[in-house]
Amino acid sequence: MTAKYVVRYGSLAYLAVILVAPVGLIFYRAFEHGLGAFWSAVTTPDAVHALKLTLEVAAVAVPLNTAFGIFCAIAIVRHRFPGMGLVNAIVDLPMALSPVVVGLSLYLLYGLQGWFGPWLTSHGHRILFAYPGILLATVFVSLPFVVREVVPVLREIGTEQEEAAATLGSSALTTFRRITLPAIRYAVAYGVVLTTARCLGEFGAVAIVSGGIEGRTQTLTQYVQASYENFQQTNAYAASVLLAALAVLTLVAMTMFRPREDTRGNRSA
Amino acid sequence: MPRARRRALGAPALSSGIALGYLSVVVLIPLAALVAKGTQGGWHHFWQVAWNPEARAALKLTIGLALAVVGINAVTGTALAWTLVRDNFAGKRFVNALIDLPFALPTIVAGLTLLALYGPKSAVHVNAAYTRWGVLMALLFVTLPFVVRTVQPVLLELDREMEEAAASLGAGRLTIFRRIVFPHLLPALLSGVALAFARAIGEFGAVVLIAGNLPFKTEVASLYVFQRLNAGDTQGAAALAVLLLVISLAVLLAIGGLRRWATRHDR
Numbered sequence: 001m002t003a004k005y006v007v008r009y010g011s012l013a014y015l016a017v018i019l020v021a022p023v024g025l026i027f028y029r030a031f032e033h034g035l036g037a038f039w040s041a042v043t044t045p046d047a048v049h050a051l052k053l054t055l056e057v058a059a060v061a062v063p064l065n066t067a068f069g070i071f072c073a074i075a076i077v078r079h080r081f082p083g084m085g086l087v088n089a090i091v092d093l094p095m096a097l098s099p100v101v102v103g104l105s106l107y108l109l110y111g112l113q114g115w116f117g118p119w120l121t122s123h124g125h126r127i128l129f130a131y132p133g134i135l136l137a138t139v140f141v142s143l144p145f146v147v148r149e150v151v152p153v154l155r156e157i158g159t160e161q162e163e164a165a166a167t168l169g170s171s172a173l174t175t176f177r178r179i180t181l182p183a184i185r186y187a188v189a190y191g192v193v194l195t196t197a198r199c200l201g202e203f204g205a206v207a208i209v210s211g212g213i214e215g216r217t218q219t220l221t222q223y224v225q226a227s228y229e230n231f232q233q234t235n236a237y238a239a240s241v242l243l244a245a246l247a248v249l250t251l252v253a254m255t256m257f258r259p260r261e262d263t264r265g266n267r268s269a
Numbered sequence: 270m271p272r273a274r275r276r277a278l279g280a281p282a283l284s285s286g287i288a289l290g291y292l293s294v295v296v297l298i299p300l301a302a303l304v305a306k307g308t309q310g311g312w313h314h315f316w317q318v319a320w321n322p323e324a325r326a327a328l329k330l331t332i333g334l335a336l337a338v339v340g341i342n343a344v345t346g347t348a349l350a351w352t353l354v355r356d357n358f359a360g361k362r363f364v365n366a367l368i369d370l371p372f373a374l375p376t377i378v379a380g381l382t383l384l385a386l387y388g389p390k391s392a393v394h395v396n397a398a399y400t401r402w403g404v405l406m407a408l409l410f411v412t413l414p415f416v417v418r419t420v421q422p423v424l425l426e427l428d429r430e431m432e433e434a435a436a437s438l439g440a441g442r443l444t445i446f447r448r449i450v451f452p453h454l455l456p457a458l459l460s461g462v463a464l465a466f467a468r469a470i471g472e473f474g475a476v477v478l479i480a481g482n483l484p485f486k487t488e489v490a491s492l493y494v495f496q497r498l499n500a501g502d503t504q505g506a507a508a509l510a511v512l513l514l515v516i517s518l519a520v521l522l523a524i525g526g527l528r529r530w531a532t533r534h535d536r
Contacts, residue, residue: 003442008356011348012364018409019370022382025392029385068291075284083285089521090292093300096464096517098471100491101510104498105299108306108507115302140295194372201375204473204491208498221377221474228381228478237385240378247373254373255366 023244030241033234041238049215050223051242053134057219058199061138065195069146070188074180076147077154094143102140103208106133110209129211134219137205142198146191153187154180190257197250201243300514306503307511319508326485327493328512334401334489335469338408339462346416346461347454353417354424371413376474379410384479399481404489407475412465419461420454427453456531460524467520471513 030038041047075081076088094102110127111117120127127133161183165175181188203221210217212226220239227236308315353365371379383406388398397403427450435445473491480487482496490513497506 004356007348008352008358011345011352014345015349015364015367015413018406019367019413022386022410023370023374025386026378026382068288071284072288072291075288079284081282081285083289087285087288087292089525090296092521093296093517096467096471096521098473098491098494098510098513098517100473100494101303101471101513101517102299104494104503104506104510105303107498108503109299109302111503113503115298136295136299140299143292143295197373201373201378203375203377203477204495207473208495221375224375224377224381225478228384236381240381243375243378244382247370247375247378250373251366251369254369 026237026240026244029233030237037234038238038241041235042242044235046214046218047220047223047235047239050218050220050239053131053218054200054220057131057134057138058196060135061142061199062192062195064139065142066146066188066192068143069191069195070150070184072147073150073154073184074176076151078159091144091147094141095148099141099202099204100208103137103205106136106140106205106209110136128209129213129217131217133209134206134217137209138199138202141202141205142195145194145198146188149187149191149194150184153184157183186257190254193250193253193257197247200246303507303514304511307507309504315508315511318505319512321505323484323488324493324505324509327488327490328509330401330488331470331490334405334408335466337405338412338469339466341409342412342416342465343458343462346413346465347420347458349417350420350424354421368414368417371411376411376472377478380407380475380478383407383410383475388479398479399483399487401487403479404476404487407479408469408472411472411475412468415465415468416458416461419457419464423454423457424450456527460527460531463520463524463527467517470516470520 030041042051072087072091076084076091107128108114109116110120110133112121117128125132127136157180161179162175165179166172170178201221202219203225206219207222207225210219210222212218212222214223214226218226220243224236224239224243227233227239307319349368353361353368383403384398386392387395387403387406389396397406431449432445435449440448471491472489473495476489477492477495480489480492482488482492484493484496488496490509494506494510494513497503497509
């Protein structure tokens with residue numbers, strides 16, 4: 001039975017060294033000077049503005065990618081149409097692409113020498129170093145999650161119930177609302193949780209397009225980096241704990257909405 | 270054919286058009302702008318810009334680190350998945366939820382947490398800041414879930430009767446793992462390490478603080494792109510970014526191929 005313990009304690013020790021101890025320490029560091037110090041660190045005007053901007057971006061990016069995700073998943077699974085293979089391939093791309101490449105692409109497109117930059121600037125629209133640029137970067141990197149969660153569920157439920165509803169005279173919208181949506185709701189919820197986590201935590205792509213101007217275009221993740229580099233470590237740790245708390249909430253939500261195989265696993269194990 | 274059209278929301282041509290339109294605005298047009306900028310001036314010029322010593326060093330380091338990440342994750346990921354499926358201990362559900370933390374945690378926070386423990390003010394007297402070990406650790410942090418989450422479901426589905434049969438015929442534990450379990454896990458393991466590889470190639474947030482800004486030493490490809498852009502050399506940044514894009518596409522193609530290979534008996 002020794003092999004069993006080697007695998008168990010070996011893998012758990014790895015988890016502790018690489019994940020649990022560092023994350024635990026950051027909570028300790030944020031609170032080591034007391035709750036008051038933590039509170040004043042997260043309520044500096046720059047931190048509050050950064051949090052607000054991050055939430056404002058997520059509030060638009062998440063619904064946008066959720067609506068597109070459901071729509072695109074239905075298109076991929078239900079419609080056999082030329083071009084769908086291409087759609088399927090592009091959807092996965094943001095998952096495998098460096099955020100720096102994403103940011104640079106947007107920078108080159110909307111920059112002053114880019115394809116769209118000069119026209120937009122002359123018409124008074126600012127994309128780079130402003131809210132729209134941050135939003136575009138965030139939408140790009142968080143694009144695949146809802147699609148990827150909904151597609152397998154749509155495949156599995158098949159079309160029988162939808163066809164039955166159609167034969168009974170229900171309109172496409174009613175069929176979607178009464179048959180399809182209830183069947184995919186957990187997958188959508190799981191996808192939304194993943195999308196939200198990615199939107200709140202995006203750093204690399206946003207770092208390139210936002211400019212990170214304090215109190216104006218700085219998101220919370222950029223605030224963490226700027227604080228750390230300006231030797232305001234208390235602020236960096238406090239904002240990190242705020243983001244980590246959001247991540248823990250995400251984990252709780254993920255455990256609730258997790259696709260069935262894991263819950264089955266827990267029961268059978 | 271009104272019935273077929275009523276089956277799902279939206280007519281096929283329309284949905285395809287809307288999906289492609291959204292993807293074009295969000296993904297394709299920006300990437301096209303990148304490729305246009307990166308390859309502007311022809312192939313010869315592209316190689317001249319992309320293949321300078323600093324870029325080469327960055328790319329070499331990135332690929333080397335990504336391969337190390339693949340090797341370590343293959344072992345630890347499989348061990349963790351095994352522990353979560355076949356083992357029983359107090360707090361297993363908690364550990365299972367914890368595996369996803371690197372997915373949920375912002376990458377910049379991941380980097381900061383590693384620096385807090387293994388940085389200049391380390392409580393355990395390990396200073397990995399501005400070293401390749403530190404960068405490797407950051408990459409291991411962010412890629413931790415991939416192999417676990419691809420291998421775990423396969424391990425759950427695996428029929429234990431074969432292993433019992435092998436054991437009754439006198440096979441040892443190692444032989445059973447090598448000859449029976451491992452071949453079943455291999456496709457999932459490969460797609461898990463491929464995802465980890467792609468992530469390690471492109472990671473930025475987790476490594477930016479821990480790597481510092483040391484060309485030829487800790488400067489990985491994403492940092493090189495960022496640093497070139499900040500220096501005003503958009504051409505140089507775009508050239509290496511195009512190479513990163515090509516690597517990402519190749520990994521995605523490989524994963525697609527793996528999926529088809531893994532399900533070849535189902536069709």
